[in-house]
Amino acid sequence: xxxxxxxxxxxxxxxxxxxxxxxxxxxxxxxxxxxxxxxxxxxxxxxxxxxxxxxxxxxxxxxxxxxxxxxxxxxxxxxxxxxxxxxxx
Numbered sequence: 479x480x481x482x483x484x485x486x487x488x489x490x491x492x493x494x495x496x497x498x499x500x501x502x503x504x505x506x507x508x509x510x511x512x513x514x515x516x517x518x519x520x521x522x523x524x525x526x527x528x529x530x531x532x533x534x535x536x537x538x539x540x541x542x543x544x545x546x547x548x549x550x551x552x553x554x555x556x557x558x559x560x561x562x563x564x565x566x567x
Contacts, residue, residue, distance in 0.1 A: 490526030490535060498530025510536065510544040518547045519556065 490502040504524050509517045520543060526535030536544075 490524070490537070492526075494528035494531060494533055494535075496528060496531040496533070498528040500526040500528050500533075500535055503527045510541070512544050512548040516548060518544045518552065520544060520547070 490500050492500050494500050502524050503526075504522060507519050507521050508523045508525060509519050511517050520540065523540055524537070525540070526537075527533070528535075
């Protein structure tokens with residue numbers, strides 16, 4: 479019998495559009511864009527990452543959780559400073 483972790487890894491086991499291979503990576507924290515200007519952070523989330531071009535792939539269940547978190551609010555929030563890059567010298 480497969481563990482849930484094995485099942486999750488299988489979701490990302492496919493070829494990327496660039497010809498590379500997408501493997502599963504578990505991220506401690508991943509920012510996912512849910513609207514044009516809003517992001518949510520999911521912790522310990524499985525994502526697919528292409529070994530060649532580094533493209534990220536999210537399973538529909540991950541996106542559904544991100545959208546639900548955005549709609550219903552989070553258990554906690556983190557504030558991220560935002561600034562504009564100024565080229566030196």
